[in-house]
Structures are given as structure tokens and as C-alpha cells.
Amino acid sequence: MGEAGVAVVSRRGAERLRRGHVWVYRSDIAALPADAIVEAGAEADAPRLLTVNDTRGVALGTALYSPYSEIALRLISTEVLESEAAWLGLLASRLKAAIEQRQPIFTGTDTDASRLVFSEADGLPGLIVDKYGRLVVVQLLSKALDSVAVRIVVTETLRAALGPEVSVIVERPDPRIRELEKLSADAGSAPLWSAEEEPLLKTVFRLNGLAFHYDAAAGQKTGAFLDQRENYSAAARYAHGEALDVCTYQGGFALHLAQTCSRVTGVDVSHASLEVAESNLGLNPHLKAQVDWMEANAFDLLKDWSEAGTKFDTIVLDPPAFAKSKRAVEGALRGYKEMNLRAMKMLRPGGVLVTNSCSHHVSGAEFQAVVAAAAGDVGRRVRLLERRGAAADHPVVLTIPETEYLKCLVLKVE
Structure with missing residues (x-):
């Protein structure tokens, strides 16, 4: 160069x-x-x-x-x-390696959705690739990746590596990143590749044996929260009785809780998300629990119900990232403490609290400390059952702390 x-x-x-x-x-x-x-x-x-x-x-x-x-x-x-060609060759080899490393995770499972490439964690900064059934979604999060050559290499490598497992490859730009990085205006306007003349951008995928709708043109992130896959299963193992899923989004935790609970209430501020959650419930008629959805602000609802004496046996807290920057950490910690304090007040003795943080600026130690402080304030004895992170297809690189962003604590509140 x-x-x-x-x-x-x-x-x-x-x-x-x-x-x-x-x-x-x-x-x-x-x-x-x-x-x-x-x-x-x-x-x-x-x-x-x-x-x-x-x-x-x-x-x-x-x-x-x-x-x-x-x-x-x-x-x-x-x-x-020495050249862009050398970089494109490296891109192809690392993309192929990332897919191969994940194959053992899902072989023989009842899941057909996964993260195939996790940016820096796979040596491909700015590249995200998620698979939902046979629909593959690509995100390019850096101006340096915004080129025809990169899109061709990514598309051809995915087709070769996945074979019949993929029928459509679509680019889905992140609106905020597109503006910050000044990415191409036409990015995502048409599929990168399709086996069909009229590509379907909607599908149904399976996660831990449950079915979920997917729409490549809607929802947060690339459309779903695949990083919580293993935590969904863990929550279901401990959950019992009447359950509350706060910030349910499209019902990920709620539907898993419905496998082991008698009644589940999923709460979210987004009406559109709850409509998808209801559709997802319809895909899983075998679930025996009564499942209800409620459109509400999480903080307001928890405050009102905790003061009214409303009780549950299991509560899941899965809010969006409270700290988008280091400057926001102090406010984020106050928010986490408030939510967890209210939830602990609402749990019956022996209840289960599954509490999450996806703010990478808030460390695992900080998050656990603020949950412990909430327990002290409400006078509840809280035992740690499991300390968890993102699913295995979201690997952590020890020298890149940002790859370890998701914290999940499974707690017994006595």
C-alpha cells in the first residue's frame, strides 16, 4: 500500500x-x-x-x-x-472459519437460528451475520466495509459455506450506524442474493424447539435477540408458578417460561412488538400456560404493582441497554437498581429473578453489586443460582471487553 x-x-x-x-x-x-x-x-x-x-x-x-x-x-x-485483495481473501477465510466453528454448537439441536459472525470476536470488525432458518441477514457497521467487493465476497462465501441451508441473503443496515458512518443510501434496498425470483423476507425460525416469526424489514438489531437463546432455556428450568416477563419484546423469555409456569404476563412499551409476541404464541399451541400481554412502561408498571402488593413467583427483567456511553453509567446503575428493587418486592418467598443487562459499559461486577444493593434495601436474602452471559455463538475475546456485553443473573429471592 x-x-x-x-x-x-x-x-x-x-x-x-x-x-x-x-x-x-x-x-x-x-x-x-x-x-x-x-x-x-x-x-x-x-x-x-x-x-x-x-x-x-x-x-x-x-x-x-x-x-x-x-x-x-x-x-x-x-x-x-499489501493489497485490498489480501484483505478480501482474509475476509473470506475468517467468515468461513466463523461458520465452521459454530456448526458443533447447533448439530442435532432443535434450533435453526444463530449468529454466524460476531464482528471483532471473529476477527471481522464491523461485520454481523445472523441466520434465521434459511434467511441470512448481514450488517455492515463500518464505512470501510461499505463496498461492492466486500458484499460480493460475503455473499459468495455464505452461499458456499451454507449451501442449501440458505435461500435468501439480505443486508439490513443499522439506521443509527448508517448515519454515523455515512453508509451507502441504497444499502439494503434489495437482497444480496436469492434462490427465488421473488425473495421472501419473512420466515419462521426455531429456537430451543419453539417457533418464532421473523421479518427482515422489522424489529430491533437484526430482528431478534439470539444472544439470549441459552438464557431462555436456563430461565425456563428455574421458573415456576405465576411469571412476569418485563421488556418481553417479541415474547422470547415469556414463551420459554410458558413451558414450566402456570401463567405468564409479558410486558413491553411497544405495541408492535406485542403483536408479534401474540403471533409467536399462536405458533406454539402446545404451551399450557395462560399467556397475556400488556403494553406499559416498565418502570411505571413495576412501581405501581410493587406498591399495590402484586406478587409473582418468577420475574424476568430484560431491559434495553441503559448505558450507551461511559457518561451514562451512573444513571444506568440507578435504573437497574430501581427495576431490581421493585421486582424483589414483588416476588413471593422462594421466587426466581432472572435479571439482565446488555450495557457493555456496565461491567458484570457493577451489575451484580447494584442488584446486591437492591436486595439489601428491600431486606431480602438473595442467592445466586447462575451467572450467565451471551449464547455460545456470541464468543468473548478476553482482550476485547466489549465482546462480553450481556450479563444474566439467575437468583432465588428468599
């Missing part, structure tokens, strides 16, 4: 890379090549790959470059790649 393609990073940035992280923030860049500097609002064809050097001129590897993101560099190799 030559000297023109070199980014120089500060000592702090270089040390982060040497410790095994792959991000370099814009504030840690000491110098960029001239063609990589993009004025605000200007349209420019900035380079997608840059060699990364420290201030002494020692090469640290090759990174994907974003002219707009605060995470300006994402390391893809500790070696200097």
Missing part, C-alpha cells in the same frame, strides 16, 4: 493494540495520510485500509479506516497487508 497508506498512532493507541484490542480512537491518531483526511460534509473516496505504525515507525498491522467514526481504525491483522 506504500508510505501514503500509513496511519501513526499515539503511545496509548499502540499499547491498546499490543494488549490485544483492535480499536484505535480518533483521539489516539497522531498522523494520517493526506487522502484519509475528510472535511466535514465533504464527499471523498478515503482509503479503506491503512497500515498502522507507532510513533517510532514500528508497524503494528493493518486496519480498516473510517473517516467519520470516533473508532477510526479497526485492526484486522497484525501483519501489513
Whole structure:
């Protein structure tokens, strides 16, 4: 790529890379090549790959470059790649390896939905690939990935690796990331590939033996929360009696609880999500529990019901991320404490609380401490039954803390 393609990073940035992280923030860049500097609002064809050097001129590897993101560099190799072709070859091999590593997880199971690629955790920063039945959803979350060549390699590799297991490959941009990274306006406007002339973007997938609707044009994330798959099963093992699922979204926890509980109430602020949850309930007529849905704000409902003396035997708390930045952590911890305190008040003795946090800025220790503080405030003895994280198809890389974002505590409240 030559000297023109070199980014120089500060000592702090270089040390982060040497410790095994792959991000370099814009504030840690000491110098960029001239063609990589993009004025605000200007349209420019900035380079997608840059060699990364420290201030002494020692090469640290090759990174994907974003002219707009605060995470300006994402390391893809500790070696200097000489061409974009070398990067595309690396992309294909890592994508294939990611899929192969997940095959043993799902062989012989009653699940046909999984995360195939988990960004930095699979050595492919900014790339997410999820599979729902035979429908595969791709997200490109970095400007450096926003190219025809990348889309071709991803599509061809997925087709070769999955074979008859895939009938449609669709790109689903994240609206917030599309704006921040200034991604192509037409991204996601048509399937990347389809075996059919009229591709179906809706399907039904199976998770732990339960059936769920999927619509590639609706819902959060890529459409569902596959990271909770194993926690759904764990919650069902401990759940009993009357259950409450707070922030149920499309009924993931609620339908699993309905396998072992007598009655389940799923609560969400989104009417559209609850409509999908009701449709999902209809796909599983074998569930014996009475299942009801309620549209409500979680904080208001928990406050009203805890003060009214409403009781349950099992409660699941699965709120959206409260801390989108480090500055938001203090407020997030207050929110988590409030929710857990109210839930503990509402549990009968011997009740089960399954409480979750998907805020990667809130550590596991911080989350557990705030739940313990809530227990102290309400005077309940709380035993830890299980400490859990994301499902196995969302691997954790120890040197990249952001890959360990989901915390799940299964508790017995005495």
C-alpha cells in the first residue's frame, strides 16, 4: 500500500493494540495520510485500509479506516497487508472459519437460528451475520466495509459455506450506524442474493424447539435477540408458578417460561412488538400456560404493582441497554437498581429473578453489586443460582471487553 497508506498512532493507541484490542480512537491518531483526511460534509473516496505504525515507525498491522467514526481504525491483522485483495481473501477465510466453528454448537439441536459472525470476536470488525432458518441477514457497521467487493465476497462465501441451508441473503443496515458512518443510501434496498425470483423476507425460525416469526424489514438489531437463546432455556428450568416477563419484546423469555409456569404476563412499551409476541404464541399451541400481554412502561408498571402488593413467583427483567456511553453509567446503575428493587418486592418467598443487562459499559461486577444493593434495601436474602452471559455463538475475546456485553443473573429471592 506504500508510505501514503500509513496511519501513526499515539503511545496509548499502540499499547491498546499490543494488549490485544483492535480499536484505535480518533483521539489516539497522531498522523494520517493526506487522502484519509475528510472535511466535514465533504464527499471523498478515503482509503479503506491503512497500515498502522507507532510513533517510532514500528508497524503494528493493518486496519480498516473510517473517516467519520470516533473508532477510526479497526485492526484486522497484525501483519501489513499489501493489497485490498489480501484483505478480501482474509475476509473470506475468517467468515468461513466463523461458520465452521459454530456448526458443533447447533448439530442435532432443535434450533435453526444463530449468529454466524460476531464482528471483532471473529476477527471481522464491523461485520454481523445472523441466520434465521434459511434467511441470512448481514450488517455492515463500518464505512470501510461499505463496498461492492466486500458484499460480493460475503455473499459468495455464505452461499458456499451454507449451501442449501440458505435461500435468501439480505443486508439490513443499522439506521443509527448508517448515519454515523455515512453508509451507502441504497444499502439494503434489495437482497444480496436469492434462490427465488421473488425473495421472501419473512420466515419462521426455531429456537430451543419453539417457533418464532421473523421479518427482515422489522424489529430491533437484526430482528431478534439470539444472544439470549441459552438464557431462555436456563430461565425456563428455574421458573415456576405465576411469571412476569418485563421488556418481553417479541415474547422470547415469556414463551420459554410458558413451558414450566402456570401463567405468564409479558410486558413491553411497544405495541408492535406485542403483536408479534401474540403471533409467536399462536405458533406454539402446545404451551399450557395462560399467556397475556400488556403494553406499559416498565418502570411505571413495576412501581405501581410493587406498591399495590402484586406478587409473582418468577420475574424476568430484560431491559434495553441503559448505558450507551461511559457518561451514562451512573444513571444506568440507578435504573437497574430501581427495576431490581421493585421486582424483589414483588416476588413471593422462594421466587426466581432472572435479571439482565446488555450495557457493555456496565461491567458484570457493577451489575451484580447494584442488584446486591437492591436486595439489601428491600431486606431480602438473595442467592445466586447462575451467572450467565451471551449464547455460545456470541464468543468473548478476553482482550476485547466489549465482546462480553450481556450479563444474566439467575437468583432465588428468599
